[in-house]
Amino acid sequence: MSNLQPIHARGVTRRYDGRAVVQDASLTLEPGKITALLGQSGAGKSTLLRLFAGLEPVDAGDISHGGIPVSTLSKHVPAEERQIGLIFQDFALFPHLNAIDNVGFGLTRQNRKERRESARHWLDRLGLSHRAKAYPHELSGGEQQRVSIARALAAQPIAILMDEPFSGLDVTLKSEVRRTALAAVTEAGIPALLVTHDASEAMRAADRVAVMSDGVILQEDTPEALYLKPVSMSVARALGPLRSVRRGALPENWQSKVPPSETYCLRPEAVRLDPAGDAMLEVVAAQRTSSLIEIELKLTDTETIHALALGPFTPKAGDKLAVSLAPEFVFTAPQTATA
Structure with missing residues (x-):
């Protein structure tokens, strides 16, 4: 054998x-x-x-x-x-x-x-x-x-x-x-x-x-x-961090980039700092973790999303950042018995 x-x-x-x-x-x-x-x-x-x-x-x-x-x-x-x-x-x-x-x-x-x-x-x-x-x-x-x-x-x-x-x-x-x-x-x-x-x-x-x-x-x-x-x-x-978000909380121009669903799960890579981004979101908090900066961004008064960024400067709470959506890192929340 x-x-x-x-x-x-x-x-x-x-x-x-x-x-x-x-x-x-x-x-x-x-x-x-x-x-x-x-x-x-x-x-x-x-x-x-x-x-x-x-x-x-x-x-x-x-x-x-x-x-x-x-x-x-x-x-x-x-x-x-x-x-x-x-x-x-x-x-x-x-x-x-x-x-x-x-x-x-x-x-x-x-x-x-x-x-x-x-x-x-x-x-x-x-x-x-x-x-x-x-x-x-x-x-x-x-x-x-x-x-x-x-x-x-x-x-x-x-x-x-x-x-x-x-x-x-x-x-x-x-x-x-x-x-x-x-x-x-x-x-x-x-x-x-x-x-x-x-x-x-x-x-x-x-x-x-x-x-x-x-x-x-x-x-x-x-x-x-x-x-x-x-x-x-x-x-x-x-498999890693994610944030659940209601469809209505997403910027309107992002909603057309993802399949219809009541709720989405976003990996941190889904939201990217982008000077030409199609949304402006306010920073709630940001923290450097070695080479990456973890940023929490405000969607509504009750909902936030996370983003990862590279760069020498950590943004401050209250800053407005231009961001874009990478839909490949967005998926609909699985509806299974093990959810």
Whole structure:
């Protein structure tokens, strides 16, 4: 059976004390693709990861790799036989081994020379060849996490499952560590699952995103489709900030740019500062957040919208700004049971 095979979960359920923590969840992990599982604490994300890994049995449904069942009600292949790499927030490195020996530790089917060559290759791929002889206590958090990922990939797993792997890293290091690590994971060509509560991380890192809440996968699609065409308000809110606005509150010349609806949801990118803009709106408040300026603009006495802007100057409350509407970032409020 080739390593480059998809892993399918179909209608899987897991119960604790009679309560479904994962309920009728279906998700496919494709070779060479990163799928992000996004949701808040208690959504069931880590439990679904554990079902994929074989750390827990399913109470309903099935999981298969390359068409071969590995988890059903009557069959459960244990985790140690699934050849799946697991990465957690806790790096779990051996403190008495240096980086290269940590990476090569599990390569028991190779002789010493082959182990060293394989470990060195993956350290180099993760940008750590110069730290091969460093011990865990001598490595930064980002370096330790990259060693952990190098160790998982060196074992040539059929898939790699990552549970909040970057959440413990300093914010200034997280982006670069994540970029380097996930590029190596993608290059390995195997299915990968990234569990996260961070919508920005999910959209930035993954090819596809599944939004999970209360044990249920609400929607699974590309980051762009989820962001602009959510099937419920729960999904819409999970992917980032938005503001609901009545049609009558929008400037009249904007109403013709969007489909008829009583209510609209606007992403911050929908309203843009534009010297040639077709509306003048008053600033309620503005705040710089690093490179971006978040601006709250007055529509009516009771309704406001948000805008994002780039520039060296933060506007003041009471300023009047020319703005335009980008209708591609406006969608009608989904009317579903999970709204």
